[in-house]
Amino acid sequence: MNLKKLILPALSFAMALFVSGLLVAFSDSNVLALKGQPLEMISKAFATAGAAYWALFRGSIFDPQLAQDSFIQGFYPFSETLVAASPLILTGLSVALAFRAGLFNIGAQGQFIAGAIGASWVGFTFDLPVGIHVVAAIAAAMLFSGLYGGFVGLLKARTGAHEVIVTIMLNYVAGYFLLWLLSTTAFLRPGRQDPLAPEVGPNARLPLLFGSDLRANFGFIVALIAAAAIWWLLNRSTWGFRFRAVGANAAASRTAGISVARVTTSVMFIAGALAGLGGAVQILGSEPAMTAGVGGSFGFDAITVALLGRATPIGTVFAALLFGALRAGGLTMQASTETPLDLVLVIQALVVLFIAAPALIKSLFRLKNVDAGETVASKGWNG
Template identity: 55%
Template sequence: MPGAPRPGAAREGTAQTSAEQAAPAQTGSGQPGHVGRSEEDRSANLVHEILSSSWLLSLLALVVALAVGGVLIAAADEQVQEAAGYLFARPTDFIGAAWSAVSEAYVALFHGAVFDGQSATFTRSIRSVTETLTVSTPLILAGLGVALAFRASLFNIGAQGQIIMGATFAAWVGFTWHLPVGVHVVVAVLAGILGGALWGAIPGFLRARTGAHEVIVTIMLNYIAVYLISYLLITPAFQRPGSSNPVSPLLDDTALYPLLLGSGFRLHAGFLVAIAATAFVWWLLNRSTVGFRFRAVGLNPHAARTAGIKVEWAYVLVMIVAGGLAGLAGTAQVMGTEKYLTAGIAASFGFDAITVALLGRSRPIGVFFAGLLFGALRAGGVTMQARTGTPIDIVLVVQSVIVLLIAAPPLVRAIFRLPAPNSRPRSARPAAVKEAQA
């Protein structure tokens, strides 16, 4: 029959293939072919590892979020809306208006977050980056607390309440105790750590002793902290004398974080505390026995218990440390930025810290840079709204999209056609699979 293989062709092809595989193919350099293939496989593995890394996914999630924000900025712009009315007649007008709206908004965001070249003096130009660092400080500290709990498979949703309690303890020490310079700020910081640690110990203890889920407990403790501080600020012990507003007295100057760049800037020594806390958490997780136990419990609590690790004690201890870090964030607010206690002292830093921890992949260095990014978005969003009229809610949308994409890595891989982490690069696949695909 025409086109039918002749008898024995399969055996001949098999023998020929075996002979080709047995004889070492020569490369251009005179070396056997398997050396070239191994180098090719190593290169392919490296590229595959880069393309499937979590850091690349975080970066691409940011790119997608900014693109979505750009679409919303263009949609909210009046000139873009007007040009859309005659889109098909003059599409270039629509494209130009959209590009102008998005570029001006993001340039204003950069000026408000990093460097404002339009300012008259150099001092005003660098004020933007100092504001970013100031806003980033509580985000980094609270994000470290959330990330540390994540590494032990605990969901610390209570950073908001822990920030409030840390700020409350630190403020009380700051305006009631009158201590010498240097001693007062240290005691106030320790009080803030204690307040956050006590508030974090409650869900840790309940999880260890009763099995109560820390998500429910921490959310409820957030509400308790919010209403507790609102009550305290109308009591004689916390309310400012002669004022009917729910605000505390000003903290003593000896209890405030020193300003790093003078009175013209708000950047204070709390940022240095955030750097030190980042180094401490890195050391705790990667160089200490306690951190190893935290990571072991997070990976597999049953195996950790079999190995002799007290899982329940690890739950309590990790929440104490996480709460203490969030309490430090409270000290940054009350001892550095605000200088007195209010009911809104925590703003939304506790909830934003969850996003920071997710974007930073629960790694201390990642959390640090994620905190800087979100601080930049917060600081630059105000300038963006003031100069271009772009709603500041666009920044919240960008943050939300980042959370969505970080929580769904397959979605990012599908958008950019990236390989899955456990898949094998094409050049590293067996020769038989490549022949079958061909």
């Protein structure tokens, strides 16, 4: 990704913050009470929006109040940002990789759950040595979710079933299968009636990055390694060339001798494995006991992350960090300024809106020679 490709995402984010700031300011009754005094009203509006964004920063990057006791503790919000961003990077890579091959993977949510099931089962069932246990849990998660995603690719390759419809349906299958699984004796924690699995063993936990006081764990490093691997796959390998060729023009690729069916199945297997790795990071890192809500909205947020990241590994990492920061800082913003937590969702939606409409940003800022890149809306996918 060159610097020119960063201009539009940066401007889109700035416009989203500006519009969201207006919403924050003019939804405040104290600001509206000054409507007869325009200068005071504008000043109060800036102060209100500024306070909300300062709280967002304190909740996602660095909190000076926490740093009074320990400087490292002041970075607790940043640690929470990394915790939230790690599974988002992996699920975002899942969607981005499929998109580069001309596929639209809406099933990252179900694949995430499949990976979480695999990691949790290995994590609490077996008692393996340190290192081996966590690797085994990750391998099981990637295998379960890879097969779950690869099944979609196989259906599309053999029968022409549309991956969007199939993956949406498999999201429901995974969610309800998890609910049933947590009611069985194999997964329900002994002595509990609510859907809660046993915690994974200590040897299966991902090591912490910054000590026991901060929750950031090795899952973030795993996500960065995965992003580097996908970058290499797409840009430096023969298989990556085939993926991109099929994504650009499946008919021409077939004429050139590339097996579109094999590419489709392989891409969906790898995409599923990436999403499942996100589920493993969640279980082995920050949420060691699997619940019915383990998937959260990671799989669906991944679509937005991949879109914001222009379906590139590097862009996906930065987009996931942004969304992780919004997720981590939203609670502090709500508690400190009484700004509704829904505003974070508004910011995310506005970012996507401006990203999906590059012509609007280019016209607003009078940009001429800026690469708008590819978006889901402009490129589409193979039907």
